[in-house]
Amino acid sequence: MPQIEFINVSKEYEHGSVALDNVSFQIDPGEFVFVVGPSGAGKSTIVKLLIREEFPNSGQILVNDEDVSMIPQEHVHDYRRKIGVVFQDFKLLESRNIFENVAIALEVTDANDHEIKNVIPNVLNMVGLSSKMFMYPRQLSGGEKQRVSIARALAHEPDILVADEATGMIDPDSSDTVVEILEKVNSLGTTILMATHDQKIVDKLKKRVIRIETGKIVSDKKGGKYRG
Amino acid sequence: MLGTLIFVISGSQTALRYLEQQAQISIFFKDDFSEENILGFKSRLEEDGRIASVKYVSKNEAFEIFSQINKDEPVLLENISPSILPASLEVKALNIGDLRVLAEEFSQVDGVEEVRFFEDIIDRFKFWSNVIYIIGFVLVAVFSLISYSVIIATLRTTIHSKGIELEIMKLVGASNAYVKNPLVYQGVFLGFVSSFIAGVAMVMIGVIMKLYNMFDYGLTFGFLPRLYIQPLVFSLLLFVFLIFSGCLLGLLGSYTAVKRYLKY
Numbered sequence: 001m002p003q004i005e006f007i008n009v010s011k012e013y014e015h016g017s018v019a020l021d022n023v024s025f026q027i028d029p030g031e032f033v034f035v036v037g038p039s040g041a042g043k044s045t046i047v048k049l050l051i052r053e054e055f056p057n058s059g060q061i062l063v064n065d066e067d068v069s070m071i072p073q074e075h076v077h078d079y080r081r082k083i084g085v086v087f088q089d090f091k092l093l094e095s096r097n098i099f100e101n102v103a104i105a106l107e108v109t110d111a112n113d114h115e116i117k118n119v120i121p122n123v124l125n126m127v128g129l130s131s132k133m134f135m136y137p138r139q140l141s142g143g144e145k146q147r148v149s150i151a152r153a154l155a156h157e158p159d160i161l162v163a164d165e166a167t168g169m170i171d172p173d174s175s176d177t178v179v180e181i182l183e184k185v186n187s188l189g190t191t192i193l194m195a196t197h198d199q200k201i202v203d204k205l206k207k208r209v210i211r212i213e214t215g216k217i218v219s220d221k222k223g224g225k226y227r228g
Numbered sequence: 229m230l231g232t233l234i235f236v237i238s239g240s241q242t243a244l245r246y247l248e249q250q251a252q253i254s255i256f257f258k259d260d261f262s263e264e265n266i267l268g269f270k271s272r273l274e275e276d277g278r279i280a281s282v283k284y285v286s287k288n289e290a291f292e293i294f295s296q297i298n299k300d301e302p303v304l305l306e307n308i309s310p311s312i313l314p315a316s317l318e319v320k321a322l323n324i325g326d327l328r329v330l331a332e333e334f335s336q337v338d339g340v341e342e343v344r345f346f347e348d349i350i351d352r353f354k355f356w357s358n359v360i361y362i363i364g365f366v367l368v369a370v371f372s373l374i375s376y377s378v379i380i381a382t383l384r385t386t387i388h389s390k391g392i393e394l395e396i397m398k399l400v401g402a403s404n405a406y407v408k409n410p411l412v413y414q415g416v417f418l419g420f421v422s423s424f425i426a427g428v429a430m431v432m433i434g435v436i437m438k439l440y441n442m443f444d445y446g447l448t449f450g451f452l453p454r455l456y457i458q459p460l461v462f463s464l465l466l467f468v469f470l471i472f473s474g475c476l477l478g479l480l481g482s483y484t485a486v487k488r489y490l491k492y
Contacts, residue, residue: 051399074404081401091396108402152400 143174415482423474
């Protein structure tokens, strides 16, 4: 059974632009999938639909066989706890240190202090930032900030990790580090969906690549490359 | 503002109630209408549900009152005897609105010489009391609306300043309640603090009234007949009411702000 399934999904925004046009694909548990394409192709829309920040105009999005659009509003937070999200702009709170930035993911689940103190050092260790636990975001490089963002996404051990242009604002070396971490996470069983237009990374990893252009899937290849 | 207006409204209503209670109809009888007939008429009036009390003033009592009023004019008193003063009934109505109807009814009764009551003064006071009442409630409504808007604006600022924090909370799986409740509590707290300050001011007014023996008989409202509350107790009740209404206003304002500005 696929873990993520887009069935004839279309999304048109209010101003009339078509972001996705009858898109269908399946992702199995434990897969690492790149969604590639030029800016405005519809990559971020797939991410937004998957985390239910947006609703499709038509079609179905199934995650673990559950129709995402049909999840009652009062249960959306439970659904989101199963999906870790990493954004291009990191979305870190400048007023909180690294430990606190990651802890927020557990605080919202009403985890107790003991649990938070146990989990956070482990996830920060996984992304190689345990020594910078009490530093503030302004004291970190772009790559390090993105690793904090990944640590936060992993804090409640999600089944799926979605990364939207996670390497878009960091230097190539840091990008390699970020992707290595994502590979490590994937090797532990987490499904990874990474929207990117970073050709170097896609070509290097030789994972499944779904290419999307003007809202339509133009290719979907395992062991693929950015340009097919 | 709400507290002050309630005090002013209650004060004017109390004064009106006092005047109403003092308002009476004096029924003067013809000389040939016997005391027996007057007392019979009095008994019938006492059974009328519209009438609060009836007092008989005999010719002799009328003379005593007249003498008391004119005690500095002995020449006048020498020429007056009890027999030329009319006996009368002093009638107090339960409701001031019935005075005119009762007066008209009494004037039709055989043996009644004249019926008098001070309708104009009471009507005028009643009019101004109602004006205070209406203006007061309009002002309360306006200021409540302003307070409501201030709470919404304050929370809008909070929501905007916490924009990224709220967005992150949403993305990492915070429940609606987790995000919204602190904002709602903030609105309620704002309402509580402002109403508490106002409430303390009202209690101080109550204490001052107590110290200077103002409204000793108690304060009242037009819609609560026969209920008089001592100013200090009144101010304490007002304190509780203000706290309750302040918190309620905060709750409503914060719910509105959260619904309008928190895209969740």
